[in-house]
Amino acid sequence: MDQRGCAEILKEGLKKAGIxxxxxxxxLKIVELIKSVKQDSTLRHVSLCREEEGVGIxxxxxxxxxxxxxxxxxxxxxxxxxxxTTTSLQFQIPLLLLVYYAGDIGDRGFATVGSVTEPVxxxxxxxxxxxxxxxxxxxxxxxxxxxxxxxxxxVAVLLTKSVLGVK
Amino acid sequence: MQRYxxxxxxxxxxxxxxxxxxxxxxxEWLALRPGDGTLRTRTLGLAxxxxxxxxxxxxxxxxxxxxxxxxxxxNLCGLPTIAWHHSGNLIHILFDNECYEASGGTETATAxxxxxxxxxxxxxxxxxxxxxxxxxxxSEFLKAWKRNDLSLIAxxxxxxxxxxxxxxxxxxxxxxxxxxxxxxxxxxxxxxxxDHSMRR
Numbered sequence: 001m002d003q004r005g006c007a008e009i010l011k012e013g014l015k016k017a018g019i020x021x022x023x024x025x026x027x028l029k030i031v032e033l034i035k036s037v038k039q040d041s042t043l044r045h046v047s048l049c050r051e052e053e054g055v056g057i058x059x060x061x062x063x064x065x066x067x068x069x070x071x072x073x074x075x076x077x078x079x080x081x082x083x084x085t086t087t088s089l090q091f092q093i094p095l096l097l098l099v100y101y102a103g104d105i106g107d108r109g110f111a112t113v114g115s116v117t118e119p120v121x122x123x124x125x126x127x128x129x130x131x132x133x134x135x136x137x138x139x140x141x142x143x144x145x146x147x148x149x150x151x152x153x154x155v156a157v158l159l160t161k162s163v164l165g166v167k
Numbered sequence: 168m169q170r171y172x173x174x175x176x177x178x179x180x181x182x183x184x185x186x187x188x189x190x191x192x193x194x195e196w197l198a199l200r201p202g203d204g205t206l207r208t209r210t211l212g213l214a215x216x217x218x219x220x221x222x223x224x225x226x227x228x229x230x231x232x233x234x235x236x237x238x239x240x241x242n243l244c245g246l247p248t249i250a251w252h253h254s255g256n257l258i259h260i261l262f263d264n265e266c267y268e269a270s271g272g273t274e275t276a277t278a279x280x281x282x283x284x285x286x287x288x289x290x291x292x293x294x295x296x297x298x299x300x301x302x303x304x305x306s307e308f309l310k311a312w313k314r315n316d317l318s319l320i321a322x323x324x325x326x327x328x329x330x331x332x333x334x335x336x337x338x339x340x341x342x343x344x345x346x347x348x349x350x351x352x353x354x355x356x357x358x359x360x361x362d363h364s365m366r367r
Contacts, residue, residue, distance in 0.1 A: 046252045049247055050244040056214075059217050060187075063345060
């Protein structure tokens with residue numbers, strides 16, 4: 001499946017999970033997903049300058065009844081650690097983190113950020129899922145959002161090249 | 168003039184607006200406007216972004232954020248996002264005491280070189296101004312309220328805070344009360360049933 005097809009499945013999965021508010025910062029590998037979110041008039045989209053502000057914007061939107069996802073690269077996840085700790089975790093605010101897993105096995109050029117991604121999420125106590133097949137996407141997103149909502153915490157879904165249609 | 172003098176000047180003018188503030192500003196605002204419509208934030212710099220999220224979620228409701236210069240400088244990248252995506256109902260207040268008052272009082276960049284109003288303008292805020300005293304501050308605030316468009320009103324203030332009773336709510340109680348307050352005043356359900364068997 002090409003990037004556009006994968007993006008559509010991911011975006012539809014987000015909607016089936018109940019997400020209606022999405023903040024994003026692009027990486028080349030998730031740009032089709034972001035375009036797809038942006039073009040969908042049923043999703044409120046906010047484009048960010050830095051990922052950490054997205055944690056705040058989503059937290060505020062949650063307090064008014066929105067269900068929020070933050071789409072970014074794992075470098076952006078590292079940028080967001082203080083906000084995830086002192087806003088999301090401290091106030092117990094659910095947030096679906098859709099994180100492009102740069103530096104995953106088979107993904108050249110970002111080995112350092114790739115190597116710290118799961119340990120950092122683990123240290124934050126953020127439950128993390130890594131679907132590797134398209135047919136896992138919908139259930140993973142629905143399940144991750146339900147977990148976020150029940151636990152009132154962020155939950156991360158790491159997006160590998162295989163579910164982004166990237167060769 | 169301290170922050171509290173400026174807050175007092177607008178305390179009767181904020182109707183049913185929701186407020187977002189950190190630290191001393193939150194304590195002072197709560198002393199003037201007790202109730203559940205104020206969210207106290209903990210991440211330095213994030214109050215303005217959280218306020219944007221609230222404003223986007225409730226575009227018909229006024230939202231006021233009380234920012235400080237240290238926080239403002241830490242989240243400069245949040246300003247273009249606010250200017251780009253705001254829904255017109257956000258009033259951004261900045262009290263610039265030119266120091267990290269809560270962290271020991273060392274100076275911030277606004278004491279030396281940075282101009283917060285110009286930074287907001289450069290980020291895309293159409294309305295961004297300094298108010299020189301509480302009277303002018305109130306008049307600018309009332310204009311911003313009527314304008315119903317994103318506005319930043321900044322004031323240079325002296326460090327220092329009045330003696331006020333401590334806040335008793337922790338962040339979780341504050342969060343829940345804030346959400347319940349929105350539910351009540353907006354007549355909507357935000358938190359689903361706590362009974363898990365009732366969840367989808």
